[in-house]
Amino acid sequence: MNSARVKGVSKKFGDVTALHHLDLQIGQGEFIALLGPSGCGKTTLLRLLAGFESPTSGEIWVNQECVADQARRKPPEERRIGMVFQSFALWPHLTVYENVVFPLQHQKHVPAAYKDNPKARVAQMLEMVGLGGMEERFPNQLSGGQKQRVALARAIVFNPTLLLMDEPLSSLDAELRMQMRKEIQFIHRELGTSIVYVTHDQSEALAMADQIVVMKGGRVEQAGSPQDIYYSPQSPFVAKFVGRANFLKGNWSCPSTFLLERQGEPTVPIAVSRDFSSFRAQQILPVRPDQLKLTAWQQGMEGVVGKVSHVEFQGRELLYSIRVGEDDWEVVTDISQRFSYGERVCVEVCV
Template sequence: MSTTVQNVIKKFGSYQALHRINLSIQEGEFLAILGPSGCGKTTLLRLLAGFESPTDGSILLDGIEVANAKTATPPEQRNVSMVFQSFALWPHMNVKEHIQFPLQHHRFADKAMKQDANQRIQEVLEIVNLTNFSDRMPGELSGGQKQRVSLARAIAPKPKLLLMDEPLSNLDAELRMEMRREIQNLHQLTKASIVYVTHDQGEALAMADRIVVMNNGEIEQIGTPEEIYYHPETPFVAKFVGKANLFEGSWEGDSFTLKHSNVKWKDWGISNKLKEKSIYPLRPEQITLSRKEHGELTGTIKTKQFQGRDYHYSVAVNDQVIIGHIPLSKPFEVGENVSVIPIEG
């Protein structure tokens, strides 16, 4: 299912949650909506689901308008399913009954599936690896198993659009990594369009075909994970996604001069929009530290954290704290004075 959001505004009283959102989602695409709490990402998802109506603008599914400022098609009349952050399982139904329910009641579940519901239930149980848990009640399941049931219920009627609202946020770190792979596998098997809301950049970068980065009810940038990570177009995207350190100064061609210094750094593919703002971004892994001073930017190490593959250092430079991820082979100690140098290439 292709989905189009055109000039959508959403207000709650005097508060404007979304500002002129324009977005196209292609059939079969995995689109992540990424941003901090309160940026409007869940509001956008609820508009796609039909739980909210736009204050202005329109939403089209497969070219058919399903929502505008005057009217909106209710959720049950859209070929969509939703996976909630809280699992939202019914305590009186077992796993099999959760999968059976949408097959009986979803408007777009075809007749063949309804007539042979048991076959579809078994297919879905296999997809989410719950074949041996069909008779379990929600209270007898782990957090990861509950989320699999939520996914199973959503995909059972074969929706064209699958909406996910931070589905992994209630799971522990190791289980989140496992469930990422499960969701990717589910996407490949179902071929459904997926809109996945998250505040976790790792989830978005790992799973999505494209990422929509939102902030304060607006879209900051849309692009592939590689484009968003390596070529951020705004200071917010650079800091939120790449955790970049942002340096102020001036650009002259491909040369950047740090503010209040003679230190010059070369362009490594920085976007024109950041250049226009006189900013030079460096992600933590693009930084190296040196005890030798060659006229580079210098500062004092304030903290050191061992992270297995590298050390994470915070370096106080003038009134700015810079984060660098440095290989174990180049250890430094708290209190040392060091030079901060970009890694070329």
């Protein structure tokens, strides 16, 4: 069962096409992250789902009902959709209680139990987001993290079918972002609400989402689970945008074997267990830094030999640059594996 569906949607602003014939399904209770660089169309898609914009072509469905096409658009308050913005968007002259209760008074399709006893429902939501007892405070008496929690409580108080979040953590500091990630995931598990979460932070998408939709230039570049997106990228853009990637040069002798080529060295066959068919025409193999293993080189060793050209301490791990032929490969190792500048190492590729 789908909470929402985007069918062949395009959106133009004058001569600029922001979205190109997009298709997307949002399953019941699913957490989907829209990930991509600025200007890729992810916020435009969110605004179309919310009802702030109309599609130039195509249809948008919410709860098995067509809520928008090029001829008509159902307003936001009739879609049973909650929204959390980057800027919090709280009313400064209203208390925390008044901000959170607002959707119960103005949204359509609010459950009768919530309308009949709004104080109990608001108190329940504020407890869930860690703000119990703060009903009478005003936004200017709250920290940035508390304001975002109020915005979150307001978005979920009427039990929306779909929760839309537009880079909600980008204005918070690093420690608070990590804390809020956990709280959003907790709320998702507790309520089972479908979430569409816009971000340009790949670590947020990998950590939180059930499905990641990577966008580029108004199109879906790849959609899949965080594991699929990270370990089985289908284009160089996805490989580079979601985490770091090395592009090894060589030839594909068959779908399961890549022949690594280095200037003046014999080819090295690499067994490949994943589908990288989209990279075959370019004769490259994308490899994550954690898919490379280093061992100290000893006389007579065969395989891929490189030299340490750079080392960075990263806390629990070390990031190495290894010079292999004319290329530099990035390698991440456990903190216990220490190699020196200029040291020769053997590199094993595990894909």
